[in-house]
Amino acid sequence: MELIMSRTMASIRRFDATAIVWGFAAIVLGLLIVMPSFYLVKESLFVPEEVGLLEVKGSYGIGNFVEAYTNKLYLMPIVWTVIVAVSVGILSVIVGSLMAWAVARTDIPFAATIRTGALLSFVTPPFLGASAWVILAGPNEGWLNLMFRSFTGASPDTHLFNIFTMPGLIFVMALYVIPLVFIIALSGLNNISSDLEDASNIAGAGTLSTMVGVTLPLVLPALFAGLILASLEAMIIFSTPAMLAIPAGQHVMTTQIRALMQSDDYQVGLAAAFALPMLIAAICLIWMRRKALGRRGYATIGGKGARRRPQKLGRYRWIVFALCFAPLGCSLLLPAFALGMTSVMKTYTGGFHFANLTLEHYRFILTNDAVGLSIWNTLLLGAMAATVGTILAGTIAYISQRRLVRGYQLMSFLATVPIAIPGIVLAIGLFAAYTREPIVLYGTLWILFIAYVTKYLPIAFQTSNAALMSIHPELEEGARILGANRLAVFAGITIPLFRAGLIASWILIFMPSIRELSSSVLLWTTKTKVISVVILDFYEEGRLDIVSALGVLLMLITLVVVMLAYRIVGRDFLRG
Amino acid sequence: MATLEIRNLTKSYDGETPALDDISLQIEHGELVALLGPSGCGKTTTLRLVAGFIEPDTGSIQVGGEVIASPQFSLPPERRHMSMIFQSYAIWPHKTIYQNVAYGLKYRGVNGGEAAEKVKKMLGVVQLDHLAERYPGELSGGQQQRVALARALVVEPEILLLDEPLSNLDANLREEMRFEIRRLHDEFQFTSVYVTHDQSEAMVIADRICVMNHGKIEQLGTPSEIYERPETRFVADFVGTTNLLSGHLSGTDRFDLENGIVLPVATQAKIVAEQDVSISLRPHDILLRKPAQNGAGVGEDGYHVYPGTVEECFYFGELLDYQIRIGENCVLRTITPPGNRYATGDPVNVLIHPDHCVLVREN
Numbered sequence: 001m002e003l004i005m006s007r008t009m010a011s012i013r014r015f016d017a018t019a020i021v022w023g024f025a026a027i028v029l030g031l032l033i034v035m036p037s038f039y040l041v042k043e044s045l046f047v048p049e050e051v052g053l054l055e056v057k058g059s060y061g062i063g064n065f066v067e068a069y070t071n072k073l074y075l076m077p078i079v080w081t082v083i084v085a086v087s088v089g090i091l092s093v094i095v096g097s098l099m100a101w102a103v104a105r106t107d108i109p110f111a112a113t114i115r116t117g118a119l120l121s122f123v124t125p126p127f128l129g130a131s132a133w134v135i136l137a138g139p140n141e142g143w144l145n146l147m148f149r150s151f152t153g154a155s156p157d158t159h160l161f162n163i164f165t166m167p168g169l170i171f172v173m174a175l176y177v178i179p180l181v182f183i184i185a186l187s188g189l190n191n192i193s194s195d196l197e198d199a200s201n202i203a204g205a206g207t208l209s210t211m212v213g214v215t216l217p218l219v220l221p222a223l224f225a226g227l228i229l230a231s232l233e234a235m236i237i238f239s240t241p242a243m244l245a246i247p248a249g250q251h252v253m254t255t256q257i258r259a260l261m262q263s264d265d266y267q268v269g270l271a272a273a274f275a276l277p278m279l280i281a282a283i284c285l286i287w288m289r290r291k292a293l294g295r296r297g298y299a300t301i302g303g304k305g306a307r308r309r310p311q312k313l314g315r316y317r318w319i320v321f322a323l324c325f326a327p328l329g330c331s332l333l334l335p336a337f338a339l340g341m342t343s344v345m346k347t348y349t350g351g352f353h354f355a356n357l358t359l360e361h362y363r364f365i366l367t368n369d370a371v372g373l374s375i376w377n378t379l380l381l382g383a384m385a386a387t388v389g390t391i392l393a394g395t396i397a398y399i400s401q402r403r404l405v406r407g408y409q410l411m412s413f414l415a416t417v418p419i420a421i422p423g424i425v426l427a428i429g430l431f432a433a434y435t436r437e438p439i440v441l442y443g444t445l446w447i448l449f450i451a452y453v454t455k456y457l458p459i460a461f462q463t464s465n466a467a468l469m470s471i472h473p474e475l476e477e478g479a480r481i482l483g484a485n486r487l488a489v490f491a492g493i494t495i496p497l498f499r500a501g502l503i504a505s506w507i508l509i510f511m512p513s514i515r516e517l518s519s520s521v522l523l524w525t526t527k528t529k530v531i532s533v534v535i536l537d538f539y540e541e542g543r544l545d546i547v548s549a550l551g552v553l554l555m556l557i558t559l560v561v562v563m564l565a566y567r568i569v570g571r572d573f574l575r576g
Numbered sequence: 577m578a579t580l581e582i583r584n585l586t587k588s589y590d591g592e593t594p595a596l597d598d599i600s601l602q603i604e605h606g607e608l609v610a611l612l613g614p615s616g617c618g619k620t621t622t623l624r625l626v627a628g629f630i631e632p633d634t635g636s637i638q639v640g641g642e643v644i645a646s647p648q649f650s651l652p653p654e655r656r657h658m659s660m661i662f663q664s665y666a667i668w669p670h671k672t673i674y675q676n677v678a679y680g681l682k683y684r685g686v687n688g689g690e691a692a693e694k695v696k697k698m699l700g701v702v703q704l705d706h707l708a709e710r711y712p713g714e715l716s717g718g719q720q721q722r723v724a725l726a727r728a729l730v731v732e733p734e735i736l737l738l739d740e741p742l743s744n745l746d747a748n749l750r751e752e753m754r755f756e757i758r759r760l761h762d763e764f765q766f767t768s769v770y771v772t773h774d775q776s777e778a779m780v781i782a783d784r785i786c787v788m789n790h791g792k793i794e795q796l797g798t799p800s801e802i803y804e805r806p807e808t809r810f811v812a813d814f815v816g817t818t819n820l821l822s823g824h825l826s827g828t829d830r831f832d833l834e835n836g837i838v839l840p841v842a843t844q845a846k847i848v849a850e851q852d853v854s855i856s857l858r859p860h861d862i863l864l865r866k867p868a869q870n871g872a873g874v875g876e877d878g879y880h881v882y883p884g885t886v887e888e889c890f891y892f893g894e895l896l897d898y899q900i901r902i903g904e905n906c907v908l909r910t911i912t913p914p915g916n917r918y919a920t921g922d923p924v925n926v927l928i929h930p931d932h933c934v935l936v937r938e939n
Contacts, residue, residue, distance in 0.1 A: 478666035480653040481627055482731060483683025496670045 021405045028392065029414045032454045035439075036429025040279075043432040044272035048265075056266045064273035074274065077251040081235055084170055084252060089231030091174045096181025096230075097223055099324045104189040107310040108321045115186070117328040122179035123558060124331065125515040126172075127239035127535060128551040132335030133172050134243065135342055135544055137161035141349045143338070164247040173240050175331035177233050181226035188222025189215075207311070221292050228289040232282060236422035238518035239532075243539060253278055254424050254518065261428070261522050268432060275425040286420040343548035361549040371550070374529040378514050379557075381445055381530060385452035386510035390502055392453070393460035398494075401468045412461070419458040423518035426451055431522055443525045451519040456512055460505040467501020507565045511558060578640055578734035578767045579605050580626065585635035587621055595621045597791035598635070608761050608768040610782035612775060614814070618791040619771045623737055626769060627660055628653035639734060654683070659728035659766075660737040663744065665720045667712040673699070673723055674708040680731040698730040701760070718749045725757070729764060736766040742777060754780045775815045779803070787811045789939075808937045812856035819862075819908050820936075821855040831855050831933065837903045840880050840930035852938040859911040861932035864898070864918065865925040879927040884908070886922045902926055 047063035048056045068074050099118070103111045137144050139162040148160040162168060192215065200210040238254040245252055251259065253274065260271040313320055342348040343361055350356040365371045393415065399405055400412040418426070430451055434441035441447040471494065479489045517532040524533045531554055538546040580603040587596040596618040603609045611619035624630050626637055628644070628651060637645040644651040659680070667676055674695060681691040699705040702722040712720055721741065728736060741757070742750045758781050761768060772778050778785045779799045787794040787802060787810070795802060795811045806812035809820060823833040831839045839855060867883060884902040896917065898910045908926065918924050 472664050472666065474662040474664045474666035475668060477627070477629055477653070478660065478662055478668075478727075479679065480629070481656070481658055481660045481737075482680030482727070483654045484679075485652065485654050493668060497668070 021399065022407065025396075025411055025414075032450060032457070033414065033417060035433040036426060036454075039432035040272050040276070040425070040429035043269050043428070044276055046269045048267075048269060058269075064269045068270055068273045074256065077253050077256040080166065080245070080250055081253040084166070084173065084241075085231040085235040087170045088173045088177055088234035089227050091170065092177040092181045092230040093223060093227045095174070095327055096178045096226060097185040097219075099178070099182050099327070100185035100189055102320050102324050104186055105311050106313050106317075106320065108313060108317055108324065110321065110325075114324050114328065117325075117332060118179040118182045121176065121328060121331040122183065123511060123562075124176065124335070125239070125517075125532070125551075125554065126176045126237060127243060127515075127517060127532065127539075128339060128547075128554070129176055129331060129335050130172050130240045130243040131535075131539055131544060131547045131551065132338040133163050133168075135338040135348055135548075136334055137163040137168070139164060146349075164244060166245070166248065166250065169241060169244045169248070172244060173234050173237065175327060176240075177230045178327050178331070180233065181223075181230050184222055184226040184229065185219065188219040192218050224292045225289045228285050228292070232285045235278065236282065236424065236518065238424055238521060239536070242521075242536065254422075257424055257428065258521055261431070268428070272428050272432065275422075275428050278422055279420070279425045282422050282425075283420045339548040339551045341548075342545055343552050345545065348544055348548075361545045364546060365549050365553065370529070371534055373527070374531050374534045375553075377445060377448075377528060378531040381448055381452060382510045382513040384449055385456065385513045386506045388449075389453045389457055389460050389509040390464075390505040393457055393505055394464045394498065394502055397461055397464035397468050398498075401465065402473065412465075415461040416458050418454045421454070423451075423455055423516070424522065426454060427519040427522035430519075442523070443528065445528050447523050448520060448528060448530065451523060452509070452513045452516060455516070455519060456509040459508050463505045463508055464498075464501050467498060467504070471497045503565065503568055507561060510561060514557060515554060579603065579638075580735055580767055580769070581638040581641075582622070582626070583636050583638070585622070585625060585637065586633045587618075587625060587630065588633055594791050596625070599788075599791075599793055600635075601786060601793065601796065603767055603769065605767055606765040607783050608758075608770060608781060610770040610772055610778035610785045611788055612772055612778040612785050612815070613788035613794075614773060617788040619773075619788050620739060621791075622788075623660075623739055623769060623771045626735070627658060627737055628656050657684075657734045658737055659731055659733035659735075660739065661724045661728050661741045663740045665724040665741075665744070667720050667723050667727075669712050672709050672711055673704060673715070676712070676723055677727045677730055680727065684731050686731075694730055695726075698726045701729075701763075702726045717745055718753065721745060721749075721753060722756075725760065729760065729766075732764075733766060736768040738768065738770045740772055741770075742772075743774070750777075757781055785815075787814065789814075794939075805934060806856055806936055808939055809854055809856070810939055812934065812936045817859055817909070817911075819855075819857045819859065821857065821906070822938075823855070825853060825935075829930065831935070833903070833906060835904050835906055837882065837906060839928060839933050841933045841935055842930045853935050854938055856934045856936045857908070857928065857932055859897075859909045860895075861929065862900075862908060862910045862912075863927035864900070864910060864912055864916070865927060866916065867923045867925045877929070879929050882926045882928065884924050884926045886918045886920050886924055889918065889920060900924060900926055 044064055045060045045062065046058055047061050048058040050057040069078075099114065102108050103114055108114075134142070136142055139145065139159045140156075142159070142161060142163065144161055145159040148154065149156065149158070163172065196218070197210050197214055200214045201207075205213060236254065238258065241252045241255050242258070246255055257271045257275055260267040260274065341352070344357055344359065345352075346356050346358045346360070396411055396415045400408040405411075421429075430447055431442060433439070434447050434450075441450070475497065476489050476493055479493050480486075484492065514530075515532055516530070517536065520530050520533050521536065524530065529537075531550060535547050535550050535554075538544075538550070582599055582601040585596055585599045586594060588594045599618070599622060601609070601622075611622055613619050621630070625632055625645060631650045632645055632647060634647060636643050639656070643649065644656055668679075671679070677698060678691055678695045681687070681694060686694065696705065696708075699708055702725055704719060704722050704726065707715065707719065712723065715723065721744075724741065738757070742753050745753060754777055757770075761781075770778070770781055772781075782799060784796060784798055785802045786796045789810050795807045797805070802811060802815055806815065806818075812818045813820060821831075821833055821839070823831055825841075826832045826838065829841055831841050833839065839857075841855065863879065865881075882902045884900040886898055887901050887907060888899040890897040891914075894914070896912050896914055898912065898918070899907050900910050901907050910926070
């Protein structure tokens with residue numbers, strides 16, 4: 001009897017959660033990653049021959065790839081994408097790393113302001129920046145050009161700046177990629193123990209040879225990682241080129257994909273074929289970055305970044321400050337001014353006087369039903385994606401850190417994979433997968449929800465992982481041995497200690513979700529528009545006043561959320 | 577009666593190399609046994625098996641005659657009525673000191689005023705009553721250690737487990753806490769298992785020491801047995817400093833170093849039968865004298881005398897540490913109180929007593 005009892009108990013205890021966890025994970029990750037990828041590839045091989053009203057007949061082959069890479073029409077966007085990505089990458093690495101060096105290693109004034117400014121411009125939606133720069137530097141009515149003409153008396157058809165050019169595009173893109181490089185380079189520099197530099201000094205090397213011989217090689221991996229991320233960002237971004245390159249008469253790959261998807265002919269296959277190399281390029285770039293950082297370990301070069309002797313800049317102090325401040329002025333102050341003013345002006349070309357002021361645009365966005373629906377959709381989607389994504393990321397992180405099931409490494413790998421999937425490529429995959437039986441999600445909020453969760457799962461996972469790493473398993477074991485069971489330990493010890501990490505994850509999904517455009521632009525339908533899509537619509541209609549009012553609203557929502565987060569968890573979450 | 581009995585316990589993490597290889601050990605009620613060994617010797621694995629965080633591959637663990645762990649059945653840790661003190665202290669940073677200490681009581685059915693009284697009393701015992709409402713982040717390392725002690729002791733566990741509890745403290749505090757833990761043990765008399773890699777910690781704290789290496793028990797005995805009568809080369813070397821001399825037994829009371837020197841040994845029935853043995857000779861059991869006329873032989877009180885030369889001398893204030901050559905390939909480390917001092921190169925007589933030449937098994 002006792003033997004049977006103990007056998008039963010043994011089978012209960014030995015019951016392995018692996019099957020259940022993996023079953024659930026397989027469904028979730030299948031919906032999020034496997035299905036879209038499968039349909040992306042399948043669709044890219046489907047060549048339509050006869051497009052009917054209800055069904056599309058065709059055959060499978062490599063016709064789409066041949067078309068996408070031999071037709072001259074589609075070659076220019078690829079060339080431009082490469083040019084833009086490389087230029088933006090190089091430009092942002094030069095500016096971003098110099099800013100980081102100035103902040104970390106010299107005595108420039110207002111270093112903290114520059115750091116905060118960089119973080120702020122990092123969270124500014126690039127499509128608002130692009131709209132603002134149209135107001136500032138549009139060839140005909142841009143404020144800077146108007147000022148130029150009134151100062152010089154030049155004729156109305158001359159202009160100083162034209163933002164609707166490829167250099168203009170590169171400039172605006174770089175403005176919002178520089179902070180990314182800045183943050184990476186700064187953490188790289190801060191992680192280098194000043195002992196290493198002092199050791200070089202004591203060995204007889206001067207400031208310059210120390211910088212070239214010791215500091216630079218140590219931050220080089222971080223700079224290379226910055227270059228790769230910057231180029232990747234420039235390659236996959238949709239909003240800025242949609243706003244600036246198309247009026248300039250050019251397509252890049254992302255805008256070309258959208259044009260194909262929206263064409264009246266059924267060209268999803270062509271879009272998929274066009275998008276696949278982008279996915280492969282993105283995966284290669286992420287892999288290269290890993291490799292660059294992997295060998296030396298990510299900037300874990302010892303030392304806690306103790307206060308070091310800052311380089312004295314002397315009379316160049318203010319010059320260096322001005323150079324560091326310029327990109328922030330261009331990405332934050334000028335755009336904020338342009339959008340803020342335009343949102344309360346009857347016409348943005350009407351001049352700065354009281355008669356031109358109005359609150360009409362705000363009244364419009366707050367009373368228009370379609371706009372109201374999009375605001376509701378945006379907040380609902382953001383909150384849903386953030387909540388589900390946080391739970392998912394936290395669970396996967398917990399499982400893989402505590403090694404609760406077999407194959408936990410694969411699970412954490414899958415949670416990181418979407419980092420290499422460009423938003424617009426993800427959208428094609430989701431569109432192809434969920435517009436047909438057995439699962440029809442197109443036309444509902446769910447397809448956008450899946451896109452957001454997938455896209456921001458990696459960042460939430462990394463945040464949760466870092467937070468969990470600081471919770472020593474002994475904290476849980478200590479409660480077990482005192483009499484608490486697994487569930488009580490989880491509720492009473494793990495969750496409270498994990499709280500800050502979970503809130504940070506939530507914010508890090510919510511914030512980018514409410515301004516997501518590159519996936520949303522392919523997935524929206526009339527009932528499921530979100531703010532960013534509405535902004536793009538109004539932009540394309542030339543309604544920069546409405547765009548500005550919506551932009552101010554979006555920034556206000558972001559600000560409120562960030563401030564709440566500060567109140568709840570302190571400012572630590574930005575480090576995640 | 578919380579007698580802890582471990583029988584033929586084996587555990588392997590990867591299915592191949594055993595972390596623990598057929599361990600048997602009995603700990604009496606109220607006894608404090610230290611598991612001593614280098615890292616990777618299996619001591620922490622043993623402790624975690626007793627706690628129930630991992631399950632054995634073979635063998636069993638019994639408390640008071642009842643099986644709590646075997647390959648077929650393993651009682652979860654929360655139902656083992658034990659307490660544990662962790663290397664990291666594992667004090668919950670989101671709970672006050674009071675809440676930390678009170679945590680285990682509610683799971684043992686102690687609530688309300690009774691619980692409050694127990695916590696208060698225990699905080700008094702570890703001298704933390706004035707810090708009850710503080711959070712752990714505001715406490716020093718030593719104070720956190722006391723919180724861990726209080727939290728583990730307040731529930732009056734059947735068995736107390738301690739996993740290198742002092743290794744994160746600085747040297748002075750560590751020494752102080754050793755006596756503190758021993759004092760608390762004498763006061764509460766819990767059956768205790770204490771894991772450490774620090775031999776002096778084990779000596780001060782434990783009733784018995786279980787020296788482990790490569791997943792096996794090398795020797796189990798009182799601190800003085802372990803120190804004065806080590807049974808294996810590993811134990812002699814790991815616990816304290818010693819001179820290990822290889823050679824072979826010639827007869828029952830002589831050990832031939834195979835370089836012309838023969839040392840006297842006291843007969844040790846347990847080990848004599850074994851062929852592969854060495855001699856362990858503690859440095860401070862060796863006496864040094866100014867050389868007399870007659871050289872080698874048997875001198876005062878049964879000491880054997882060997883002529884030697886001082887090779888090196890280190891001055892430590894309270895003692896002198898010599899390297900003395902007594903033959904080819906044979907240099908003895910000798911620690912003496914400062915008194916007669918010998919300079920490098922001086923001839924000196926080395927006095928060795930048979931009782932101090934301990935035969936140890938080679939492993």
